[in-house]
Amino acid sequence: MLNEYYLTDDIEEPVLASSILAYVTPNVSGKRFNELKTAQIPWEAKLDLSNLKPDDARRALLEFIQKQVKKNKHTLLIVHGTQSARNAPPLLKNLVNHWLQQIQEVIAFHSAKPSDGGTGAVYVLLKRVSDLPVFTRTESSSFLVVETKAMERQRRLAEQQGERRMASVKAREHSNYEAQPGLEGELQNNILQHPALDSQRFDGIDAPLNPEPPLNTDARREYDNERRNQEQEKQLRLGNMPRFTNTPKPRGP
Secondary structure, eight states, rough: OOOOOOOOOOOOOOTTTTTOOOEEOSSSSSHHHHHHTOOOOOOEEEEEOOSSOHHHHHHHHHHHHHHHTTTTOOEEEOOOOOOOOTSSOOHHHHHHHHHHOOOOOOOEEEEEOOGGTTGGEEEEEEOOOSSSOOHHHTTTOOOHHHHHHHHHHHHHHHHHHHHHOOOOOOEEEEEOOOOOOOOTTEEEEEEEOOOGGGGGGGGGTTTTTTTTOOOSHHHHHHHHHEEEEEEEEHHHHHOOOOOOOSOOOOOOO
């Protein structure tokens, strides 16, 4: 059974009308390839694509090669021509050069002799039928279905043998501290109600690292102002908002 192809048109390196096409796979000997390009091997079938559109030429080329492989033909002559627009590479020649390299049955090709078309045609060497891979499958099955069933069977055997893959779950360690519900009207926040907040070192001042400056110095006044601001921010976070009133304070005697 021959392979089914979709021949692409991605031409990376265009060839000119006068360029000689040459392609050979590693399993073709140099002697055999030399016999092909010097026309020592007579071609057995011919296909003319010079007057076809690209889509029609693609279909005709693929059908022709597969038909000749079934007939056990080895050498073909493909005529692609050298017609092109002004100052442009020949389109059909570039497409045939790209298409033939994608077909598995083609193992070599070379531009023909002047008597057979010159640079407007190529000799094509095909594989033998015995060298082509043989795929055996029924109409109701495919390789994907067979592979899927095999994978499912292996998974079931692994489960029966106790080799199920379990995800490792690590329990998160929690502290023993549990937040107690506050009184009515107090801020209900576990972080702000933590007893560690009562310590001044959690408000940004660490006594061992930041000792108190000496008295009556600018550093001490700045230190006291910073402590006062931090205490005010702490009281605001705890919900102890300052009370404002319009009642004048009584003066002393």
